[in-house]
Amino acid sequence: MNAAALLHLLQFASPALPIGGYSYSQGLEAALEEGLVHDADSARAWMARQLDEVVARWDAPILWRLMKAFAARDGAAVRDWGGCFLASRDTAELRAETVQMGYSLARLLGDLGVADTAALGDDVTLPLAYACAADALDIPHEEALLAMVFSWLENQVLVCVKSVPLGQVAGQRLLLSLRADVERAALLARTLPDEALSNWTPGLSMLSMRHEVQHGRLYRS
Secondary structure, three states, rough: OOOOHHHHHHHHOOOOOOHHHOOOOOOHHHHHHHHOOOOOHHHHHHHHHHHHHHHHHHHHHHHHHHHHHHHHOOHHHHHHHHHHHHHHHHHHHHHHHHHHHHHHHHHHHHHOOOOOOHHHHOOOOOHHHHHHHHHHOOHHHHHHHHHHHHHHHHHHHHHHHHHHHHHHHHHHHHHHHHHHHHHHHHHHHHHOOHHHHHOOOOHHHHHHHHHOOOOOOOOOO
């Protein structure tokens, strides 16, 4: 991986990217409210399970397919997988999250002159915009996928640091302890056949719906 591609990746996978990632917890805040996550051990168990059941089996595989579709200049596959991901957001908050962040990233790419995002259409999801960025900046797919999975995990850890609360050292310890889980999630995402993809996570969906009416929320999902 050359230096230019690495620097592009560090910039566009960073939680500091101004697309609003810090304002979402993806159901974690509801899990905190329910007492499912309450300390470092329960936080680690939550993230490990999310990595295996959600990220590795749906979110990351679709990102992988979108990057391949962009590389092949297969517009039909880009539309199909982008639409598939959007349709899989089965609560209002999860749908609003990916559309808001996807729109923000697509607009940022356009404003920076990185890519022409007009053809992406309306309701751009985050994986779709991220795949577009990876293609435009010639970022290798494996590294782009791994960075996105790690970025998701880092954001979850930040939620726990602020809300459990955990100390900063405990948060970094969590990141280190889940390194192998991140690697496994990325590997599985690259190798799962289409028929094995699954977003069957009814528990997460229920938590997301409860979060919509949760009192005293800090996060938008």
